[in-house]
Amino acid sequence: MNTISWGILMPIGAIVARNFKGFGPAWFYIHVSCQILGSLGGIAGSVTGLMLGHKSSGIEYKGHKCIGITLMSLATVQVLAGFLLRPKPDHKYRRFWNLFHYALGYTAIVLGIVNIFKGFDILEPPKSWRYAYMGILAALVFLGVVGAAFTHWNKKKN
């Protein structure tokens, strides 16, 4: 649940917001759907982690736990601020909202990926799990970088 939510859905949502604005308004609905699903799945996954942690008394994974709790807060703030605080695109304060939203959003994505690898270290599943996620991550990074280069180049051309 955590890997799919924080590690796949949320990065896809960011890639779509970053690179697909030129294709019409659908990017917004895809972004919001990915981020809401990612947040709900990610919070459910973290609560599952906390419950597992509670059952194994005496064993605590401090770093993994702190990042997990931070992520739940970031996702909650991000979704609430997305709906309640977002000014219209041409509003004079919109750039501050963007700055805040980008900073929190990318922080959550990076922390999410870090915690997934910490999770693999805790559970020690077969190596293939880690490799499978590394493959997906490489594909996401590739998509993000190619998309960023393409939109950058397209903006320059126009």
Ligand code: HEM
């Ligand atoms: C955990 C939830 C969320 C995360 C992690 C997240 C992350 C991001 C990121 C990283 C970007 C920047 C993409 C770029 O580089 O251009 C972005 C853009 C955007 N997000 Fe979110 N987002 C979340 C939820 C939401 C919600 C709930 C809304 C609206 C209801 C929203 C609306 C937007 C808009 C409008 C933009 C484009 C801003 C602009 O460039 O003018 N996001 N988001």
Ligand code: HEM
């Ligand atoms: C962003 C992703 C993740 C988040 C937010 C998250 C969150 C959490 C949290 C909050 C705990 C409780 C820690 C404690 O009480 O000491 C936990 C425990 C745990 N997590 Fe994660 N986790 C993530 C990814 C993963 C992954 C990918 C795996 C395995 C492949 C994993 C495996 C575990 C295990 C096995 C425990 C239980 C520890 C115990 O029984 O004491 N986690 N997780």
